[in-house]
Amino acid sequence: MRNRIYLCLAHMSGNEQKFIQEAFDTNWVVPLGPNVNGFEQDLKEFVGENKEVVALSAGTAAIHLALVACGVGPGDEVLVQSFTFCASSHPITYLGATPVFIDSEKDTWNMDPVLLEEAIKDRIAKTGKKPKAIIPVYLYGMPAKLDEIMAIATKYDIPIVEDAAEGMGSKYRGQACGTFGDYGILSFNGNKMITTSGGGALICPDLETKRDIMFYATQARENYPYYQHEKIGYNYRMSNICAGIGRGQMTVLEEHINHHKHTYELYKELLADVDGVTLHGNPSAEYDSNFWLNTIILSPELKVVGENKAYEVNIQGAVGGAAGVTHSVESLHTECEPNRNVEAMRLALDAAGIESRPLWKPMHKQPVYANAPAYVNGVSEELFKMGLCLPSGPCVSDDDIRYIVEQIKNAIIK
Secondary structure, X not given: OOOOEOOOOOOOOOOXXXXXXXXXXXXXXXXXXXXXXXXXXXXXXXXXXXXXXXXXXXXXXXXXHHHHHOOOOOOOEEEEEOOOOXXXXXHHHHOOOEEEEEOXXXXXXXXXXXXXXXXXXXXXXXXXXXXXXXEOEOHHHOXXXXXXXXXXXXXXXXXXXXXXXXXXXXXXXXXXXXXXXXXEEEEOOOOOOOOOOOEEEXXXXXXXXXXXXXXXXXXXXXXXXXXXXXXXXXXXXXXXXHHHHHHHHHOOHXXXXXXXXXXXXXXXXXHOOOOXXXXXXXXXXXXXXXXXXXXXXXXXXXXXXXXXXXXXXXXOOOHHHXXXXXXXXXXXXXXXXXXXXXXXXXXXXXXXXXXXXXXXXOHHHOHHHOOOOEEOOOHHHHHHHHEEXXXXXXXXXXXXXXXXXXXXXXXXXX
C-alpha cells in the first residue's frame, strides 16, 4: 500500500543529532548558546548582502519585532499583502495598529505595486499620516515585483519588512529575498525549506540593529544586577536545542532548494498537456522562486469527478496540522470558498492518499478583518477560488509526482 504523500514535510540531514548532543553535553539547554550563535552565523553567510540575523522562536515573532523596530504602535497603519497566511498581518494587531490590505497582481500573485501606491496616497489623504511599514510576501516562494515596490517605498520613505517565510533560497535578480528591505523574515516551521521544529529569524540591516532586536527578544532587561525593565520586551529568542537542529538543516539547505525546483520542472513536464490545469511558474528570468510549494490553477470550466458532492460533509480537523485546536463549524460554506471543481479535486487526491490544499484565503476576506481597509482588484480572491497546492517537499519523489499527476488526470471528466 502506497504511503500517504504529504504537502511539505521536513527532512533531517543526519547532522542534527551532533549539535543537539553538544548542547546537552555542555548544558546549554536555554534560549541562547553556541548553537544559536552558530546558526545565526550560518544564516548570515547564506543571505549575504552584509546583513545580520537574529534567531527567534517563530517567523511571527520576527514580524512582530520588525514592526516594533519600525516604531509601529496604537493608531498606526501598516500596508500588508492580503494574499498570505495570517502571520503576516496578526502581529500588526498585537501592537494596536491596523492592517491595510493590498491585493495581488497576476504575474507573481504578490503585492500589486499599482494598488500599493494608490493605498499610500489614499491613507495619507484620509488619516493625515503615512503608513508606518509595508509588508510584501513571497507567496509559495515566488519573489514579488521588488523593483516597483522598493521604488514606491523609497518615494514615500516607508520601511519595508519582507515576509520571506516561504521564500528562503528564492532570489530576485540574483539577490536573496529578505535582503532588499529594511528587515526580512524567515521561518523554520516544520513544513518550510529547512526546519528547527519551529522557529524563525529576523534579517537586520546592521549589528547595532541586531543588538536592539535581541534586547527586545529577551524581555528588554537593563544592565543592572537585578531585573530592571524600562521597555516592554518579549520572550522570543530561539532555544539552543532548536538552533542545533537548524545548524544540521543548513547542511542540506541547497539540496532542499534544488529538490523543490526539480519538482517544479517535473510537474511542468507532466502537466503540460493537461487542459484546464495551469502550473504557476517564474514570470521571467529575473525571478528565481524556490518553489516551496508548487501550485496549480483549475479552470472554472474544468469538470472534476464528485463536484456534486464537494461540499456535502464538514472536514475533520483542519488544514496545516491544527487538528484538535480548531473550533468546530456548523456551516458547510463560507462567503468566499474554493470552486466546486477545486474542492472535488482536493477530495479526489485525498482519497488517493495525496495531501493537497487550497491557496491562502485572502486576509481581506477573513471575518476577523472585516473592518480593515483593503485595496483590491479581485486577483487574490479569484486565485483562491481556483487554486491548489501540490506536494513539493524533500520527501516527495519523482515517482510520487508521476502518481500525483496521474491521479489529477484520473479525476478530470473528459
